[in-house]
Amino acid sequence: MRLGVNVDHIATIREARGTKYPDPVEAALLAESVGADGITCHIRVDRRHIKERDIKLLRELVKTHLNVECSLDREIQNFLKSVKPDWVCLVPERPEEITTEGGLDIRKVKEELKKATREFKDSGVKVTFFIEPEKELVELSSKLGADAVELNTGSWCDNPTEHKLQKIEDAAQVGITLGLEVHAGHGLNLQNVGDIVEIEEISELNIGHSIIARSLIVGIERAVSEMKERILLGV
Numbered sequence: 001m002r003l004g005v006n007v008d009h010i011a012t013i014r015e016a017r018g019t020k021y022p023d024p025v026e027a028a029l030l031a032e033s034v035g036a037d038g039i040t041c042h043i044r045v046d047r048r049h050i051k052e053r054d055i056k057l058l059r060e061l062v063k064t065h066l067n068v069e070c071s072l073d074r075e076i077q078n079f080l081k082s083v084k085p086d087w088v089c090l091v092p093e094r095p096e097e098i099t100t101e102g103g104l105d106i107r108k109v110k111e112e113l114k115k116a117t118r119e120f121k122d123s124g125v126k127v128t129f130f131i132e133p134e135k136e137l138v139e140l141s142s143k144l145g146a147d148a149v150e151l152n153t154g155s156w157c158d159n160p161t162e163h164k165l166q167k168i169e170d171a172a173q174v175g176i177t178l179g180l181e182v183h184a185g186h187g188l189n190l191q192n193v194g195d196i197v198e199i200e201e202i203s204e205l206n207i208g209h210s211i212i213a214r215s216l217i218v219g220i221e222r223a224v225s226e227m228k229e230r231i232l233l234g235v
């Protein structure tokens with residue numbers, strides 16, 4: 001199971017003072033040096049943390065793979081089609097939200113998703129939909145052309161129950177049956193990641209806030225190494 005490290009909140013600290021540091025690109029390279037399998041970041045419409053400069057440099061320097069989360073905003077889509085990250089993960093976005101609040105309501109934005117997915121894939125970029133762990137949404141994601149789904153683990157992390165965990169596993173199984181890659185993320189940390197690691201259909205976890213928070217205490221290299229070890233050991 002791969003670990004994608006989200007470096008958004010390195011940029012959050014930078015933007016708190018409007019300085020040039022800390023640099024999310026530097027953090028990404030350090031994360032890769034100790035075993036991160038990919039780098040993830042989210043460019044928001046309000047550019048509250050990650051900016052175009054960051055993505056251009058990440059595209060140039062990341063040696064694993066670069067996964068960029070974004071909304072259906074056309075300006076951002078056009079920018080990413082020119083930069084060509086390895087993956088784009090389409091997510092919902094509200095200006096007033098603190099963090100992503102849930103998966104895409106793909107039933108409401110089917111046509112926009114279909115168009116964006118086709119254009120990204122024509123540009124050589126693979127596409128993930130960030131969705132709730134519901135079998136029907138996985139099936140619809142496949143019909144709309146997604147290469148992968150990322151299952152939102154946020155609700156389970158907030159209130160872990162066997163029912164919610166089973167829904168994640170069931171959705172992952174459907175994804176594999178349909179030929180999709182299955183990723184997962186949101187709210188994962190050292191204490192809860194073990195249960196998700198046991199779902200063998202999931203090939204990648206994207207984790208940011210808990211790793212960056214831990215890195216403030218022990219450094220980015222140790223924080224990434226700890227998470228990578230936890231994923232490999234499955235405990």
